[in-house]
Every structure is written in C-alpha cells, then in structure tokens.
Amino acid sequence: MVHLGDIAVQDLTKRHIDDLVTALRSGGGPSPKGKARKPWKPRTVNYMLSLVTAVLEDQMRQGHVIRNVAALVTRVPSDPKPSRTLTATEVRQLLDHVQGDRYAAAWHLALSGLRRGEIAGLRWSDVDFQAGTIAISRNRLRFGDQIVEGTVKSKASARNLPLPDTLAATLKAAKSQQAADKLSLGAAYEGSGYVLVDEAGRPLSPHALTSRWSRLLAAAGVPPVRLHDARHTCGTLMHLEGVPIAVIAAWLGHASSAFTMATYVHSQEPALADAARSLGRVVTNS
DSSP states (O other): OOOOTTSOGGGOOHHHHHHHHHHHHHOOOBOTTSOBOOOOOHHHHHHHHHHHHHHHHHHHHTTSOSSOGGGGSOOOOOOOOOOOOOOHHHHHHHHHHTTTOTTHHHHHHHHTTOOHHHHHHOBGGGEETTTTEEEEOEEEEEETTEEEEEEOSSTTTOEEEEOOHHHHHHHHHHHHHHHHHHHHHGGGOOOOOBSSBOTTSOBOOHHHHHHHHHHHHHHHTOOOOOTHHHHHHHHHHHHHTTOOHHHHHHHHTOSOHHHHHHHTOOOOHHHHHHHHHHHHHHSOOO
C-alpha cells in the first residue's frame, strides 16, 4: 500500500497520487485491524481525490505549494447506477413535511440543485436578499475527522443564481431562527456565519446533512434516494418543465450541456405515462 504521510507537501507529485490511486483500486493492503483491505470503488477514490484537491488548493493559497498536483490526476471512470429522482408530487410532499424544520433550508437548497459541499459551505455573505441572488463559490468537505473548505470543484461550478421566492422565504426563516438562538444563548452562541448551523451556531458537517436527509425521507414517507439525487431531481424536473438544457447546465454548474443531459436528466414514470397518452392521440386509426 502506498502511503503519503511521510512526504512533505512541497515534495508531493502527481506520480505519488497516481500510485496511491492504483494501490487503492487494487486493494490488499493491511487495515488497522490487520485484515486485507477491499479495493476502493471509483466513487470513493474520486471523493478522496476531491478532498486532496481541496487541501492542496488551500496550501496554494497559503503559499506552501506552487501547484495543485491532485488536480492533474485523472478521475476514475465508473458506471454508476441510474439515479432515482423524486417526482414533482414527491418533492411537494417532502417540502410540506419540512415546513418549520430547523434545517428546511438545507433541503430546499439540495432540491434547488446545490451539491452537498456547496450547501455545507454556504455563508450568509453569499446570500443577497435585496438583489435576490445566491452566490455559489465554496465547497466544505469532510476528510476523515477533518473539515476542509475550499473553492467549488470547477470554474463552471462558481455561479450566481437568482433566488426563487420559496427558497428566499425559507432562508429568511433560517436567518430569523439563528437570530432567536443567538438571543437565547448570548455569548455562548458561536456565530459562525454559515447558513446551516445547529442551535449553538456551529456549522453542520457534510455527513450530518446526509444522515439527516435519510431520516427526513423516511419520516415524510418519501422513497429513499441519496442526497445527491436531489440535485438530479432538480435537473430532471427543470427538463420536464421545458427549461433549455444549456440553462440547466449553467444552473447546476456544469461546463458541458451534454454532460448534464447524459448524467443529470432522467426519465420518470409520470412523464412516460404522459408520453404514452400523447402517442395514443397521434398513433391511432380512429
């Protein structure tokens, strides 16, 4: 197994990380309990690479390294299982359930197409209620026990979006809740500046969002889907509403409309039923 812990960050090269990826994909190295490790899946490897990229991005800003070698490493291709998106009816059911929920803003943001790291890293300074916009400019990721904050994953991911009325209202409610918490706790309130915080003002970790999402769906009686599938849901429902694919790509922060169409836009059973009725009206011998 390749380990990088003994290598100074200034000496880290793309070859080091390439070798690490190869070792992780091969498996077989000893775990802390002495058992042979299983090969890492492409999704897990790519997540690790995203975290290392974010760490090195921070090191570049501090002047400790001159380039981000992790950004040069090719991500591992995979054939992910088709995402299961929520229907418009299920989205309404879920949003009805989260009314008054302390973290309702997180679920509105997820269904508005933000990535988990973008939600966790969102600050109030990114939200402009007067202009009616929200700026997506940073990622907040978890690497082991460490939370790392960096820029969004690509140039296209940095975007300034108009605030839908429902999302704006939900964010205002979250801001009012934080003001009430601060008044209640006084000096004990952390005041971190993040949009998603607990009762003491401490920002939620990305993993906390994932676990809360799973429990939320069960409580709302909505079929289980990944938190990331809320982002797929956003793209799919926009497409079914006739939003141009180039606009959906820009909204989700993709550089390629083709990637958006191939990866984030899915068919749904209600839409297929509508298609069948349309076909029946056209293909008929009456």
